[in-house]
Amino acid sequence: MSWLANPIGRLVKAGVLKVLSSGPVPDHLAIIMDGNRRYAKQNRLGSAAAGHYRGFDKLREMLFWLLDVGITNVSVYAFSIDNFKRSDEEVGALMSLALDKFRALLSDPDLIHRYEVKVLVTGDLSLVPRDVRAAAEELMEATSGNNKCVLNICFAYTGCYDIGSAVDRVAARVAEGSLAPSDVDAAAVRDSLLTGGMPPVDLLLRTSGEKRLSDFLLWQCSRAHLAFIDTLWPDLSLWDVAGVLLDYQDTRWRQPCR
Numbered sequence: 001m002s003w004l005a006n007p008i009g010r011l012v013k014a015g016v017l018k019v020l021s022s023g024p025v026p027d028h029l030a031i032i033m034d035g036n037r038r039y040a041k042q043n044r045l046g047s048a049a050a051g052h053y054r055g056f057d058k059l060r061e062m063l064f065w066l067l068d069v070g071i072t073n074v075s076v077y078a079f080s081i082d083n084f085k086r087s088d089e090e091v092g093a094l095m096s097l098a099l100d101k102f103r104a105l106l107s108d109p110d111l112i113h114r115y116e117v118k119v120l121v122t123g124d125l126s127l128v129p130r131d132v133r134a135a136a137e138e139l140m141e142a143t144s145g146n147n148k149c150v151l152n153i154c155f156a157y158t159g160c161y162d163i164g165s166a167v168d169r170v171a172a173r174v175a176e177g178s179l180a181p182s183d184v185d186a187a188a189v190r191d192s193l194l195t196g197g198m199p200p201v202d203l204l205l206r207t208s209g210e211k212r213l214s215d216f217l218l219w220q221c222s223r224a225h226l227a228f229i230d231t232l233w234p235d236l237s238l239w240d241v242a243g244v245l246l247d248y249q250d251t252r253w254r255q256p257c258r
């Protein structure tokens with residue numbers, strides 16, 4: 001167990017989170033949780049799946065930090081459409097993990113109920129097994145009345161799919177007559193994205209040293225501050241998060257009106 005769980009550690013953590021919450025915090029933080037397989041290898045966990053399970057535990061731990069700091073919209077890249085190209089064994093393990101965790105989040109009083117988190121699962125859910133889709137839909141339905149925070153789990157997702165399907169929805173509205181062709185503009189496409197009413201991403205964090213967007217929230221990140229750190233996702237610490245947020249706050253103080 002981390003030292004942050006002992007009484008002194010809890011005080012230090014509360015102090016760090018309080019300091020961070022006193023500066024400007026992003027309205028919307030997006031995270032590419034990269035490095036689970038390398039973490040599994042380095043720590044001899046025996047399978048990539050074990051690294052992904054550690055990855056979920058880190059996500060849950062980090063969400064408490066972010067919500068305590070006052071960040072109210074968090075998007076995470078949990079499974080890209082490109083991830084279907086991985087081995088059947090790994091894809092199957094990631095689907096089982098999602099099924100398990102979507103069900104666990106349904107009854108997670110400390111996180112979902114206490115912080116009143118609405119959970120969205122966004123992506124092409126027609127591509128995922130029926131039981132995973134049903135669990136995702138049940139989770140979204142059960143949390144749809146929560147309105148303090150949004151956790152957007154991008155699953156079977158890519159930014160190109162998101163933009164393409166938004167354009168399809170706009171075209172369908174034009175075809176049925178509910179939108180005039182002259183009213184088709186960037187705002188109409190933006191409002192049809194899977195992220196719906198979420199604000200644009202202010203800060204994108206990617207772990208593990210890779211400096212790429214990997215087709216994540218391309219439209220939503222058009223003005224985002226980008227943070228790339230070397231830490232593998234399951235190793236992410238409170239200090240990593242503090243460093244990224246302090247850097248973001250420094251940028252906001254220097255450029256208040258972007």
Ligand SMILES: CC(C)=CCC/C(C)=C/CC/C(C)=C/COP(=O)(O)OP(=O)(O)O
Pocket residue numbers: 033034035036037038039052053055056059077078079080083097098101102153208
């Ligand atoms: C249901 C839910 C919210 C699950 C969250 C679990 C989680 C953290 C999933 C991320 C999966 C993923 C493809 C990570 C990228 O690391 P990688 O596998 O590419 O690792 P590598 O870069 O070391 O190869």
